[in-house]
Amino acid sequence: MVAVQQIEEETVKLAKYTDFKVTSVVGGQSIEEQGSKLRRGCEIVIATPGRLLDCIERHYCVLNQCNYVVLDEADRMIDLGFEPQVQAVLDAMPHATLKPEDENTELDQKRTYRTTYMFSATMPPAVERLARKYLRRPIVVNIGRAGMAGENVTQRVIMIKENEKAHRLSSELDMIHEKKVIVFVNTKRQCDNVYAHLEDAGYHCTVLHGGRTQDQREISIKGFKEDTYNVLIATDVAGRGIDVPDVALVINYDMPNNIEAYTHRIGRTGRAGRKGTAITFLTGGDSEVFYDLKRLLEESKAVVPPELARSEAAKQKPGGVSQKRDSIQYAKK
Known part of the structure; x- marks a missing residue:
């Protein structure tokens, strides 16, 4: 909306x-x-x-x-x-x-x-x-590659424990100073929790999630655009389609459960020719997306954290068939 x-x-x-x-x-x-x-x-x-x-x-x-x-x-x-x-x-x-x-059918010019x-x-x-x-006789125009991160977005993935996220978030926000930041979370409850933490710490922040009325959402996005707030905490449903050209940083406080949502989120920065950074807090509980995330980082020539690269979950897509051959034993004559 x-x-x-x-x-x-x-x-x-x-x-x-x-x-x-x-x-x-x-x-x-x-x-x-x-x-x-x-x-x-x-x-x-x-x-x-x-x-x-x-x-x-x-x-x-x-x-x-x-x-x-x-x-x-x-x-x-x-x-x-x-x-x-x-x-x-x-x-x-x-x-x-x-x-x-x-x-081959001729079109009616009238x-x-x-x-x-x-x-x-x-x-x-x-x-x-x-x-x-x-669609009929579609012409396909590709800007970059479908499902890929934009070239203007620098991706950083930080392996972290759940109870370390709040402190690390504050550290990252302190380094960005007063520039615009979008913090993505997975649930409305988490949205409110992060908002309470940041507000108590003195940050100028606002929230955007499905539990807010349309008027409240419009006030939040207007305040974010006009620099009343420099930190917007949002869920995917509410944050989808946010078009603010000067967002310097996107933080995935929670890693989404699919790589498509990840691509959409980080696409909120690095817009209109500007450079941007996307930081993702990754925990052991996000193993379902390890494989896809590692692959996307590699294709984007971004740094893959050693812990992610070594993880067994990153070596094979969930539900996929193992490529390792069964060992074959031959009987001796």
């Missing part, structure tokens, strides 16, 4: 000297007020899939004249379980506006065909499935 707000702000700026009306449709706000705006007409709708589907089902809007569709962060929407809603919204659009699947853009940091099977179903 924070991402919707930020995209709306930028779209309004771009549409300032046009006749385009921009409307956002997002949960946590009055659907009746949003429906009223939609009925008055608009050219650009920025929405979360669930709330947009609600508006369609209540007949607040129809998509018969929608010619352009943008799926931003498609992988994350699917990862959060929104694939059915995304498909339902796309299916609510006229099938006749899709280009023919057969590339017809307006739908143009679909899909942005995704990673390409898991679910995203590929979505692309095959709704």
Whole structure:
């Protein structure tokens, strides 16, 4: 929802000297007020899939004249379980506006065909499935490599014990001075715990998680952007899509349980041509991601901690088949 707000702000700026009306449709706000705006007409709708589907089902809007569709962060929407809603919204659009699947079929020059853009940091099977179903004759543009860390991000992984995290966090924040920092955690409770620790220590910090109202989230992100706070503590759900160009440091206080989330998190720094640093606190309890993390660090030419490199969990993907051959004994004659 924070991402919707930020995209709306930028779209309004771009549409300032046009006749385009921009409307956002997002949960946590009055659907009746949003429906009223939609009925008055608009050219650009920025929405979360669930709330947009609600508006369609209540007949607040129809998509018969929608010619352009943008799926931003498609992988994350699917990862959060929104694939059915995304498909339902796309299916609510006229099938006749899709280009023919057969590339040899001649296009009707008098017809307006739908143009679909899909942005995704990673390409898991679910995203590929979505692309095959709704995209026609797609042109693929790769910026860097899908699923890889950005070149402007310096990655540091610190092997640590759980009870050492709080002290180490304070040490890292002291070295960054007053620059902007995002601290990612895995749960709302952990978010509040880290916030309490940092606030008691005198840091200017705020939180962003699913337990906060939409108004509270907007106040937090606004304060972070305007330097009221220089430390933002966030969960994946709330922190996804944060676009603040001058974030100097991302700290993974908790390592996420999959490498895709890790890639998204560290992508909050090193943006708009700037350099950034991502520090990850890694414990023995994160062994499920050791293999993928080690591989990503190696491909990014980042330093792999010796403890991670030596770990058995980093040598084979969880659930994979061991490459070691069974020993064969030959009977003596």
